[in-house]
Amino acid sequence: MSYAGSFLESHRQAGIQTGRILKGERPADLPVQQITKVELFINLKAAQQLGITVPPSLLGRADEVFE
Numbered sequence: 920m921s922y923a924g925s926f927l928e929s930h931r932q933a934g935i936q937t938g939r940i941l942k943g944e945r946p947a948d949l950p951v952q953q954i955t956k957v958e959l960f961i962n963l964k965a966a967q968q969l970g971i972t973v974p975p976s977l978l979g980r981a982d983e984v985f986e
Contacts, residue, residue: 920961920973924954958982 932952940946962985966973978984 920959920966922957922959925956925958928954928956961985 932954936949936952939949959981960983961973961978961981963973964986
């Protein structure tokens, strides 16, 4: 199971910041931004091998389930 910031969102923000720097803004003047979207991934195969039962309510909330 993994609960972390969205990789797509973090790369998008990095691209935006890079674009602003390339347009002439100073890096020191740019605000620090934190990713607000988080994603939940569940690996059912690994959970079964460890003998862990994942509740259906948790599976329903997951952004992606790997079987």
